[in-house]
Amino acid sequence: MYDIVMPQLSDSMDEGKLISWKVKEGQKVEAGDVIAEVESDKAIMEVQSFKSGIVAEIRAKEGDVIPVGEVIARIQTSESKNEKVVKTPGITVVETPVIKQTVSKPTVETKQEPIPKTPVVQHLQKKETGAISPKARAKAAQFGVDAQRVLDKTVKDALHVKDVEAYLQEQYFTPKALRLLDKYGLAFASFTLDHKIDEAEVQAFIEKNETPLPQPLSQMQKAIIANVTASAQKPVYRLYEHIDAKLFVEHDAYSITAWLIKILARVMMQHEAFRSRLHNDALIVSPNASIAVAVADKKNLYMPVVKDANKCSVVEIAAQLKSFKTKLKENSFSAADMQGSNFGISNLGMLGVESFDAMINKNDSGIVAVGSLQEGKISLTLSADHRLVNGYEAALFMQDVKKEAKNPLQFKD
Numbered sequence: 001m002y003d004i005v006m007p008q009l010s011d012s013m014d015e016g017k018l019i020s021w022k023v024k025e026g027q028k029v030e031a032g033d034v035i036a037e038v039e040s041d042k043a044i045m046e047v048q049s050f051k052s053g054i055v056a057e058i059r060a061k062e063g064d065v066i067p068v069g070e071v072i073a074r075i076q077t078s079e080s081k082n083e084k085v086v087k088t089p090g091i092t093v094v095e096t097p098v099i100k101q102t103v104s105k106p107t108v109e110t111k112q113e114p115i116p117k118t119p120v121v122q123h124l125q126k127k128e129t130g131a132i133s134p135k136a137r138a139k140a141a142q143f144g145v146d147a148q149r150v151l152d153k154t155v156k157d158a159l160h161v162k163d164v165e166a167y168l169q170e171q172y173f174t175p176k177a178l179r180l181l182d183k184y185g186l187a188f189a190s191f192t193l194d195h196k197i198d199e200a201e202v203q204a205f206i207e208k209n210e211t212p213l214p215q216p217l218s219q220m221q222k223a224i225i226a227n228v229t230a231s232a233q234k235p236v237y238r239l240y241e242h243i244d245a246k247l248f249v250e251h252d253a254y255s256i257t258a259w260l261i262k263i264l265a266r267v268m269m270q271h272e273a274f275r276s277r278l279h280n281d282a283l284i285v286s287p288n289a290s291i292a293v294a295v296a297d298k299k300n301l302y303m304p305v306v307k308d309a310n311k312c313s314v315v316e317i318a319a320q321l322k323s324f325k326t327k328l329k330e331n332s333f334s335a336a337d338m339q340g341s342n343f344g345i346s347n348l349g350m351l352g353v354e355s356f357d358a359m360i361n362k363n364d365s366g367i368v369a370v371g372s373l374q375e376g377k378i379s380l381t382l383s384a385d386h387r388l389v390n391g392y393e394a395a396l397f398m399q400d401v402k403k404e405a406k407n408p409l410q411f412k413d
Contacts, residue, residue, distance in 0.1 A: 002051045002075040006066040009040040015067050016040050018060050019131050023073075027055045035073060037131055044131045044158070053077040131158040139164045143193055168193060177202045185214050224301055231359040235386040238357060241398050242377040243405040249373075251411045256378065257293065257347045258318045260370060263410055265289040265309035267400045268343060273389045274397060275342045277363040283388075292341035292361045295324050302328060303344065303361045304337040315413055345370065355379040365389055 006016050019037040023029055029049050036047040056076040060066055132147045136159045140147040150167045151159040169178055169188055176199040181188060184206055191197055191205070205211070217225070248256050268274045268289035275286045289310040292303040304324045306317055327333045344367035346358040351372075358369035358381070365388045371379035380401070384394045404410050 001056065002049075002053060002077050003071045004035065004047065004049060004073040004075065005069050005071050006038065007045075007047060008068045009038070009045050013040045013068060015065055017065050018062055018072065019044055020062055021058060023055050023058075025055050025058055029053065029055060029075065039132075039134060044133060047072075049075055051075055051077050133158065133160050135161045136164050143168060172197055173202075174198045180206070183213070184211050186211065218300075220300055220302075227303075227362055228359055231361070234360060236360060236383050237386055237391065237394075239382040239384070239391075239394055239398055240355070241380045241382070241402065243380055243402050245373050245376050245378045245405075247406065247408060247411045248378065254314050254318045255321065256349065256370065256373075257345065258314050258321055259411065260347075260368070261291050261293070261306055261309050261317050261321075261345060262312070262314050263401060263404045264291060264343065264345065264368065265306075265312070266410070267397060267404060269310050270400060271393060271397050273393050274365045276365055276388050277342060278387060279363075286342050290340045290342055292338075292344040292364065292367075293321065293324060294344065294346035294358070294361075295328050297328060300328075300331075302333050302338065303341070304333060305339065305341040307340050313413065314411075343367065349373060349378065355381055357381055358383055360385055366394075 006018075008014075009016065017039040019039050021036050023033070023035045029035060030052045031050055033049050034046045035049050035055070038045055038047050053075040055073065057074040058072070059074070060072040066072060132151060136150075137147045139161050140150060145164070145168065147159060147164070150164055153167065154163055156163065165188070172191075172193045172195070173181065173188065174196065177197050180186075180199055180202045186202070186205075191201075245256075248259055251259065266289075268291075272285050275289055277284050277286075288308040290305050290307045291309050292305045295302050295304065302324075304327070306312065306320050309317060312320075324337075327337070341361060341364055344358070344361040344364050346367060347370035348356060349370050349372040353371055354374060355371040356369050358367045360367050360383055364385075366382060366384035369381040369383070371381070380398070382394060382398055389397075
């Protein structure tokens with residue numbers, strides 16, 4: 001007789017739970033056949049028979065927790081074919097047939113008393129079907145739910161945590177209540193699951209606990225977050241300067257931003273590092289100066305680009321800035337609007353901000369933050385990517401910007 005024992009499926013396992021039988025008593029099995037599923041402390045595993053034969057005895061019922069090494073089934077193999085399996089309801093007995101002995105006198109036959117039969121009581125229980133993961137069983141137990149009942153209501157062969165959660169939601173919440181839970185990101189475990197919970201009860205819970213409403217991020221907001229996160233990882237340094245505002249005030253038909261874009265584009269053409277970017281271990285220098293402009297409302301920040309600004313007049317630059325404002329209001333920016341920059345500008349001066357630092361956009365070489373007009377001067381903060389622009393060149397760049405800001409020729413329409 002071949003004994004199958006509770007296997008040790010991990011180093012830390014000292015007992016296992018019998019999940020399901022895949023065979024019945026009296027059934028023929030071949031070596032390698034799966035006869036049962038056992039739950040260890042880590043997973044549900046299959047138990048195989050390593051010998052062929054007939055299932056003579058099943059010693060454990062589904063759901064039993066059994067010590068490692070204890071016999072859970074016996075297989076009648078070809079070596080034990082003379083043994084007879086006797087079955088009665090609830091009892092399994094292995095009986096050895098009568099053995100005849102012959103004495104010296106051929107006419108006399110003696111019969112050996114049969115080996116006493118020791119019945120092994122087999123407890124009967126409704127058989128479970130399918131496998132239940134440890135976490136699913138624990139989740140069901142947490143809420144006083146029969147895991148087998150949940151499994152019976154599914155079409156799956158195995159029960160997992162998400163299946164138990166789906167069952168609990170369907171069993172205890174109305175569809176409108178579930179939508180409200182999802183909207184506020186609430187866990188169903190926050191409620192007592194002993195009755196059907198409707199939308200009104202969930203709403204009352206929200207108001208009582210002052211539950212905040214999560215606002216999903218738009219694709220643009222996700223892009224902004226990714227851009228800012230990438231910018232924060234750059235090796236950045238800053239230079240702080242003031243430029244003379246006299247000519248900006250005299251030529252106020254166009255905004256300070258428009259004039260500065262025109263000036264910055266001209267100076268960028270004299271300093272190629274400010275038109276450069278890194279790509280695949282190479283330094284790429286653009287032939288033109290394209291400047292990203294920060295435009296924002298209360299919710300969103302965009303960086304549309306004035307492309308080839310060095311070729312544009314202040315009239316053309318002003319027209320593009322006006323179109324940016326329209327697109328911001330209509331929320332109609334396209335991906336193409338945001339591409340192609342190699343430098344940036346952000347102006348908060350019109351809001352009374354004296355000075356501030358701005359984060360570099362995407363792969364740009366740097367950005368200028370423009371503060372408010374104070375005592376005839378405008379503050380500029382240059383943030384530069386140290387991988388592209390060294391401090392000396394940045395200082396020269398700012399000197400040239402200050403010089404062009406006082407050059408009347410730069411303020412021609």
